[in-house]
Amino acid sequence: MHFQPRVSILQVEEGLELAPKFGPEGLMPCITTDAASGEVLMLGWMNAEALRLTAATGEAHYWSRSRQVPWRKGATSGMVQRVVEMRIDDDQDVVRLRVRVQGLGASCHVGYRSCFYRSVPLGEQAGKALTFTETHKVFEPGEVYGDAPNPTRL
């Protein structure tokens, strides 16, 4: 699969050619949502290879920034993301996937269904404690990942 060179704003914004733009580290953000519920599951990062593999195989591939390796989502956990639809944004530097998550159906390494399980207070409540919006974990990370290092970086 071949990406086109970026030659004009009209081509990039209104054209039918895939002419993606990767950031300084060769990565672009990917927003992944649940195809059935529309829930935002995670934001991952793709390099050119991950974008090609995702399109070609119909399974979500990312670049793991913490491990610095190509990452077929679900390779360890079995919670593979089958891609129902892929979209590209106006200036072609962000991807969006709608997926069906296999196995236990979670996408967050902490064990929740979505990575976005805490809400941030707004307005007069700004600065107060976060609120959990998911009340239970789908899986226990230790049981799925064993002693693999936690990808979160401080």
Add this chain to the structure above:
Amino acid sequence: MHFQPRVSILQVEEGLELAPKFGPEGLMPCITTDAASGEVLMLGWMNAEALRLTAATGEAHYWSRSRQVPWRKGATSGMVQRVVEMRIDDDQDVVRLRVRVQGLGASCHVGYRSCFYRSVPLGEQAGKALTFTETHKVFEPGEVYGDAPNPTRL
């Protein structure tokens, strides 16, 4: 509004403190969806000030990478994003907003409702032409932005 220092993975992932992590340019991605339909509207970038202003005012603020200025979304177009809910992800380096878009109700500078108006073919169709998923523009950019420079960069 005060951000907490990041002291442990447990605090960042399972705690109730907002301890965000901004990337090398001081920016974190923000996924913005329509509060009613759940549709992904755009991905913007926030610096610390934008995150604080968004939480405090309940209106989406970003950092414009193309103009290199703070950006109150809708300041020019009137299509302000009222924030219904803000969430933070597991390792606190991505924000997600659910918004009600004011005015004409679009969030894409090209004139479409969402920035993700083209789908990318998958599997055996990979590499073929993109498909438009929005068939009409909500507004004509020239009428709204006048001769302001297009933010898309090649």
